[in-house]
Amino acid sequence: MASVTLIFLISITVLVVVFLLFWALDLLKSKLAERSQEKVRSQSLADNTQHLDKKPLIVPIRNDLELLRREPFASNIQECLVIVLSNESKTAGVCAYLNDLEVDYFVEDFPPCCQRYPNEHALRSFLGAMNTFSDKWVYAEAVTYLHNDFDLIKSVNTQGTRHARLVGKYEAKYYYRVIPQWTENFVCDNIELEEYWENMVEFTKRLLKASEFSSPKLWKRFPLNHWKRKQIFFKADDFHQVPHPGAMDNIRRQTPNLLPQVQEETTAVLVPID
Numbered sequence: 001m002a003s004v005t006l007i008f009l010i011s012i013t014v015l016v017v018v019f020l021l022f023w024a025l026d027l028l029k030s031k032l033a034e035r036s037q038e039k040v041r042s043q044s045l046a047d048n049t050q051h052l053d054k055k056p057l058i059v060p061i062r063n064d065l066e067l068l069r070r071e072p073f074a075s076n077i078q079e080c081l082v083i084v085l086s087n088e089s090k091t092a093g094v095c096a097y098l099n100d101l102e103v104d105y106f107v108e109d110f111p112p113c114c115q116r117y118p119n120e121h122a123l124r125s126f127l128g129a130m131n132t133f134s135d136k137w138v139y140a141e142a143v144t145y146l147h148n149d150f151d152l153i154k155s156v157n158t159q160g161t162r163h164a165r166l167v168g169k170y171e172a173k174y175y176y177r178v179i180p181q182w183t184e185n186f187v188c189d190n191i192e193l194e195e196y197w198e199n200m201v202e203f204t205k206r207l208l209k210a211s212e213f214s215s216p217k218l219w220k221r222f223p224l225n226h227w228k229r230k231q232i233f234f235k236a237d238d239f240h241q242v243p244h245p246g247a248m249d250n251i252r253r254q255t256p257n258l259l260p261q262v263q264e265e266t267t268a269v270l271v272p273i274d
């Protein structure tokens with residue numbers, strides 16, 4: 001009887017030992033896997049950020065590490081970064097589709113009729129770009145929209161204002177969400193990308209000022225110069241999302257490569273009738 005008990009005890013002990021051994025092996029294996037993954041991640045991040053200042057890093061969790069290494073700007077959700085600037089006579093903007101790795105941009109003089117109502121140039125450029133791009137923003141999870149007019153951004157961000165309602169209409173119609181921010185003081189969730197955003201803003205300022213906005217020299221400074229890029233043209237309808245009194249002038253633009261140098265301009269002339 002005693003030997004049966006002994007055998008029973010021994011076999012239990014053996015089972016427990018074997019179990020513990022397997023468990024320890026498993027643990028070791030997963031620890032090793034974790035460490036090698038960490039190595040890959042920190043390596044790719046180091047590559048990414050060599051040229052950035054030594055800021056604390058937020059590690060984005062993604063599957064496509066390789067893509068992220070090559071394209072820190074890329075996103076795996078439908079997401080856009082838009083920067084629009086304007087003054088009384090001119091507007092320029094850049095829209096980066098972070099999921100498709102594509103860029104649209106525009107540089108436009110306001111038509112003479114709109115320049116006669118310069119007070120609303122900021123809203124005119126803001127809504128003009130929204131009207132132009134909305135078709136492509138459908139279902140975008142986040143459209144981060146930077147504009148240089150502080151008062152406009154403040155108003156768009158305040159519930160119940162006319163500006164907030166206007167922007168809300170586009171959001172509801174095209175199912176996207178705009179995050180309006182000021183170009184001079186924006187919040188970027190991803191600290192790693194903050195400097196890229198700043199460079200994008202700097203570039204858009206150059207674009208607004210440039211006389212030769214298609215020159216390769218200018219675009220060399222564009223952080224996403226290697227992405228597919230397309231110039232977009234405002235239509236009369238885009239400029240007039242903010243209506244003004246009086247007739248609408250035809251749009252006149254200088255586009256060195258794509259259109260004839262100067263398009264016909266027909267200005268409504270008031271002829272006194274007697």
Ligand SMILES: *[C@@H]1O[C@H](CO)[C@@H](O)[C@H](O)[C@H]1NC(C)=O
Binds near residue numbers: 087209
């Ligand atoms: C708007 O900016 C452009 C480019 O810097 C400049 O040429 C133009 O004079 C500005 N317009 C006004 C009204 O300040």
